[in-house]
Amino acid sequence: MKKNKRILITGGAGFIGSHVVRLFVKKYPEYEIFNLDDLTYAGNLENIHDVSSAKNYHFIKENIVNEKSVLELFKTHKFDSIIHLAAESHVDRSISDPMAFVQTNVIGTLNLLNAAKSLWKDNLEDKLFYHISTDEVYGSLGESGFFLETTAYDPQSPYSASKASSDHFVRAYANTYKMPTVISNCSNNYGPNQFPEKLIPLCINNILNSRPLPVYGKGENVRDWLYVIDHAKAIDNIFHHGKNGETYNVGGLNEWKNIDLVQALCDIVDAKLDNPKDHSKKLITFVKDRAGHDERYAIDASKLMSEINWKPSVTFEIGLSKTVDWYLSNQSWMQNITSGEYKNYYNKQYQTT
Ligand code: NAD
Ligand code: DAU
DSSP states (O other): OOOOOEEEEETTTSHHHHHHHHHHHHHOTTSEEEEEEOOOTTOOGGGGGGGTTOTTEEEEEOOTTOHHHHHHHHHHHOOSEEEEOOOOOOHHHHHHOHHHHIIIIIIIHHHHHHHHHHHHTTOOTTOEEEEEEEGGGGOOBOSSOOBOTTSOOOOOSHHHHHHHHHHHHHHHHHHHHOOOEEEEEEOEEESTTOOTTSHHHHHHHHHHTTOOEEEETTSOOEEEEEEHHHHHHHHHHHHHHOOTTOEEEEOOSOEEEHHHHHHHHHHHHHHHHTOOTTTGGGGEEEEOOOTTOOOBOOBOOHHHHHHSOOOOOSOHHHHHHHHHHHHHHTHHHHHHHSSTHHHHHHHHHHTOO
């Protein structure tokens, strides 16, 4: 029988977190879901407006860097599980401001670990600290090979170094204090509600505004893309069936060179808008490469698929089509978040006026 869990989900107003919150609130009415988010530029309550009045949903605005408040929240709400997604998540921003990534991704994770350790003490039955991480901790692959759970960590950007550090702390707490933990490391997500600093929503938004589509370097870097709702389902399965102390890689079995992906996206948008053939491809512009740009990521997800019974349910063709449909029908969502801070970020990153 399912227990009435009290689950803290951090970062639930962000891209992936909002899909995880929605899935848990709707699928498990017997659980109490506490969404803790500081609503940074990437956090947006509009992402989860449809569940905001559910009886089993509670929102807490707090910064995980705030040690005392995090401890107080654990005392007040007596969480018995954590699914930790809150993070600074964008590689380009980590290159211009690494310290923000150390604060949230490392110190913030430690504050959550310490609060859980202090409240759970020796009563660890049915407790779980589930840490959501990234395939970027493994570094960069050449033309062949895949990331396995046993691949040595080799982070190459300030973002991935901060995520690797947080993963190490989670494992250290499991080993030293016997904290029940699970970690999953996922490849690139795409889908509704992704902030338009990331490649796919940035290109969709730029196509709709007839702006250049900035492709870094020669566009030959490879990423392994997974539909966000399939990631949320993997998180659900791992939360309920993952083994204590284990790591699971999550991936889309779906590698694309950036330039091929951007061209495919142009074709999809053009078809949906009845644009002439190759209309949007004319916007593709090769720009200065990202510093230290990882060449290729590719996940071997066979452990998750065989032990936890998960596989991607959506093909890339369908997932991209659904994603474009969502952005076309939610243009006010995009307009609300691309005013203000986004404009400053965009002009600085892409040096436009
Ligand atoms: P996101 O940037 O869209 O959302 C992050 C959320 O965390 C936002 O709602 C933000 O307000 C919140 N947040 C940031 N700093 C905070 C702080 N100090 N205190 C409280 N809340 C804070 O990120 P995302 O893409 O949804 O990624 C979620 C998690 O998944 C991250 O841990 C990321 O490393 C990991 N991940 C992301 C991807 C991907 O492709 N996006 C892939 C693998 C793993
Ligand atoms: O692999 C998982 C990671 O995927 C997550 O941990 C990160 O949180 C998430 O942001 C994502 O990182 P990437 O750096 O791979 O994603 P991004 O969308 O920023 O870039 C995807 C690829 O596209 C990458 O090779 C860089 C390139 N790119 C990106 C942008 C924003 C461009 O060519 N032009 C762009 O303007």
